[in-house]
Amino acid sequence: MLSVENLRAAYGESQVLFGVSLDVNEGEVVTLLGRNGMGKTTTVNTVFGLLKPRDGRVSVDGIDLTGAEPHRVAEAGLGLVPEGRQIFPTLTVTENLIATARARGPGPAKWTLERIFDLFPRLKERRRNMGNQLSGGEQQMLAIGRALMTNPKLVVLDEATEGLAPLIRQDIWSCLSRLKDEGEAILVIDKNVDALTRLADRHVVLERGNVVWTGSTPDFLATPEIKERFLQV
Missing domain, CATH: 3.40.50.300 (P-loop containing nucleotide triphosphate hydrolases)
Incomplete structure (x- = not known):
């Protein structure tokens, strides 16, 4: 690959x-x-x-x-979870996740907002919070979720x-x-x-x-x- x-x-x-x-x-x-x-x-x-x-x-x-x-x-x-997370601080959790979302191929996307929230329930709880209102751990979860939303x-x-x-x-x-x-x-x-x-x-x-x-x-x-x-x- x-x-x-x-x-x-x-x-x-x-x-x-x-x-x-x-x-x-x-x-x-x-x-x-x-x-x-x-x-x-x-x-x-x-x-x-x-x-x-x-x-x-x-x-x-x-x-x-x-x-x-x-x-x-x-x-x-290729989907990147960079060192230092580098999430968008003035976007909400949901906005961070959908900002770079894309599907690949003709079928339905493997990774959707619902699946990310299932993987990280804490992000669902904080979905309306801005990126700069999250803890370091929550920001890392968000960075992983954002990478997955590109369906890499x-x-x-x-x-x-x-x-x-x-x-x-x-x-x-x-x-x-x-x-x-x-x-x-x-x-x-x-x-x-x-x-x-x-x-x-x-x-x-x-x-x-x-x-x-x-x-x-x-x-x-x-x-x-x-x-x-x-x-x-």
């Missing part, structure tokens, strides 16, 4: 990615792991056209989207639970587990490695803009030195 091949990117003269490659298949959950500053968000930004690559290739279902504008990447079926082929979450209270984190992990059970393809970044290994099928580890390890969850759990060497502060 998503294929990233030998991706290289830089901010000005400072190169950050040195040939990142990863794939996400239909219905698969893949993590992008690494300490802060290792290139995870830069990889996401480059995939979504927010940063133009120096080299490499990004494709979705075989369609070349390398360096494409963000709206084209969204039209191809793949949902990408950058720092899925960063800065959230423990109970809210559990709500987010439960949501992602439900999405996986429903066959959603997910690429997720987060620092909670234990939760990620319970959720994900495969893992990609970055170190200074390079992929240093990739493998399945059983392989990851059987190789504790990967966590000790590349993920612990």
